[in-house]
Amino acid sequence: MFITAYLLGSIPSGVWLGKKLYKKDIRNYGSGNSGTTNTFRVLGVKAGILVLLADVLKGTLAASLPYLVHSDLNPMVLGLGAILGHTFPIFAEFKGGKAVATSAGVLLAYNPTFFIFCVVLFLVILFFSRMVSFSSMLALLIITPSTLLTNDWILTTIAAVLTVFIIYRHKDNIKRIRNGTENKVPFGFGYKKDSSQTKK
Numbered sequence: 001m002f003i004t005a006y007l008l009g010s011i012p013s014g015v016w017l018g019k020k021l022y023k024k025d026i027r028n029y030g031s032g033n034s035g036t037t038n039t040f041r042v043l044g045v046k047a048g049i050l051v052l053l054a055d056v057l058k059g060t061l062a063a064s065l066p067y068l069v070h071s072d073l074n075p076m077v078l079g080l081g082a083i084l085g086h087t088f089p090i091f092a093e094f095k096g097g098k099a100v101a102t103s104a105g106v107l108l109a110y111n112p113t114f115f116i117f118c119v120v121l122f123l124v125i126l127f128f129s130r131m132v133s134f135s136s137m138l139a140l141l142i143i144t145p146s147t148l149l150t151n152d153w154i155l156t157t158i159a160a161v162l163t164v165f166i167i168y169r170h171k172d173n174i175k176r177i178r179n180g181t182e183n184k185v186p187f188g189f190g191y192k193k194d195s196s197q198t199k200k
Contacts, residue, residue, distance in 0.1 A: 001065045001066070001069070001071065001073065001078055001081075002077070002078060002081045003081070004062070004065060004081075005062035005063075005065060005078040005079070005080075005081030005082045005085065006081040006082065006084055006085040006090075007085060007090070008058050008061055008062045008082050008085060009058050009059070009062060009081060009082030009083060009084060009085025009086040009087075009089070009102055010085035010086070010088075010089035010090045010091050010092070010096075011054070011058060011085075011089070011091065012034055012089050012091055012092035012096065013039075013050075013051045013054035013055055013058075014026050014034045014035060014036065014038065014039040014043075014047075014051045014055075014097070015027065015034050015092050017039070017043070017047055017050060017051060017054075018039070018042070018043055018047070021047070022043050022047065024042065024043070026038055026039055026042045026043065027095065029041075029042040030042045031172070031173075031183075033097055033098065034089075034092060034095065034096055034097050035051075035055065035086075035096070035097025035098055035099075035100070035101065036048060036051050036052045036055055036097065036100075036101045037132045037133070039051040039052075041183065052101055055086065055097070055101035055102050055105065056101050056102070056104055056105035056108065057105060058082050058085075058086060058102050058105060059079055059082045059083065059086075059101070059102040059103060059104065059105025059106035059107075059108070059109070060105040060106070060108050060109045061082075061105075061109075062078050062079055062081060062082030062085075062105075062106065062109075063075040063076065063078055063079040063082070063105070063106040063108075063109035063110050064109045065078050066078065067109075074154055075106070075109055075110045076106065076110055076154055076155060076158050079103070079106030079107075079109070079110065079158075080106075080158065082102055082105075082106060083099045083102050083103055083106065083162070086099050086102040087099050087169070098136075098166060098169040098170060099162070099165070099166055099169065100136045100166060103162055103166070104118065104119070110155070111150065111152075111155065114147070114150060114155075117146070118139065118143050121139050121142060121143065122135055122136065122139040125138050125139055126185065130184040130185045131177065131182050131183070131184055131185070132183075132185060133170050133173035133174075133176075133177065133182060134173075134177055134182070136166065136170070137166070137167050137170055137173075137174075140159075140162070140163040140166060140167065141163065143159060143163075144156070144159045144160050144163045147159045
């Protein structure tokens with residue numbers, strides 16, 4: 001099941017969609033990342049939404065495997081498999097995204113109520129900061145201690161590990177935030193397609 005979860009996570013949604021429908025490898029544009037945010041930036045809103053849904057679904061399906069086969073294995077463990085697959089995809093030279101959307105998908109399957117809280121928190125922070133990277137990191141820093149309210153030590157432990165891992169994956173974004181050059185979402189969360197910029 002863990003291998004299946006990893007393979008699900010390894011599906012490079014942004015890369016495949018970009019190559020198939022737009023004849024572009026999004027890893028050669030924008031931030032060079034293959035995840036949802038760069039898809040929005042390079043290919044536009046429609047493509048971004050499709051990749052967002054696909055990346056979330058990967059995590060949800062992986063974490064749902066124990067329910068489907070009536071296993072006692074904790075869904076969060078398989079969720080980690082999908083997250084590793086998304087970050088280091090075997091189908092895309094092990095160069096993947098930053099795992100925020102896939103992590104959200106895992107949480108959706110594991111604890112839907114807490115998932116809603118996390119999404120609302122992220123959107124509120126995004127509304128004021130207009131930076132997806134900053135919103136993701138700050139939300140995680142709030143979400144991890146908030147998991148203590150669920151009395152679920154597995155969720156808290158994995159949330160803490162993912163917070164460190166995902167923030168590390170955002171190291172380039174942190175530099176741009178400090179320099180004041182990080183990309184911002186236009187008011188209303190709309191993205192203007194910008195596929196003219198090559199990878200920075």
